[in-house]
Amino acid sequence: MFHEHRVTTRKEHVCIGCQFRFPPKVTLWKRAYVFDGGFHSDYLCEICYKFLHKNRRDFCDGFEEGELFWEGWRHDADFISQWLSKNKPLSVLKGKKVIA
Numbered sequence: 298m299f300h301e302h303r304v305t306t307r308k309e310h311v312c313i314g315c316q317f318r319f320p321p322k323v324t325l326w327k328r329a330y331v332f333d334g335g336f337h338s339d340y341l342c343e344i345c346y347k348f349l350h351k352n353r354r355d356f357c358d359g360f361e362e363g364e365l366f367w368e369g370w371r372h373d374a375d376f377i378s379q380w381l382s383k384n385k386p387l388s389v390l391k392g393k394k395v396i397a
């Protein structure tokens with residue numbers, strides 16, 4: 298049970314994939330799912346979302362929070378530099394395992 302859709306954020310959010318902190322009014326993917334009997338939601342930035350979908354099979358066991366920064370961000374330099382010119386991610390945090 299998994300739902301995801303694109304949103305324009307109203308608050309600051311941290312991308313679960315790369316752990317950059319995004320200011321309000323950027324486009325992120327909001328994911329909602331039931332896990333361990335509870336309702337959860339998190340956010341993915343466009344870069345992590347794209348990478349995760351392209352490589353979903355590699356992440357069937359989930360990924361560590363922040364792991365997609367190392368895995369995803371290095372692959373698509375043109376897209377990333379364009380995207381960064383419009384979106385300003387802030388600091389990187391540390392994290393824990395989440396589902397993919």
Ligand SMILES: [Zn+2]
Nearest residue numbers: 312315342345
């Ligand atoms: Zn991200």
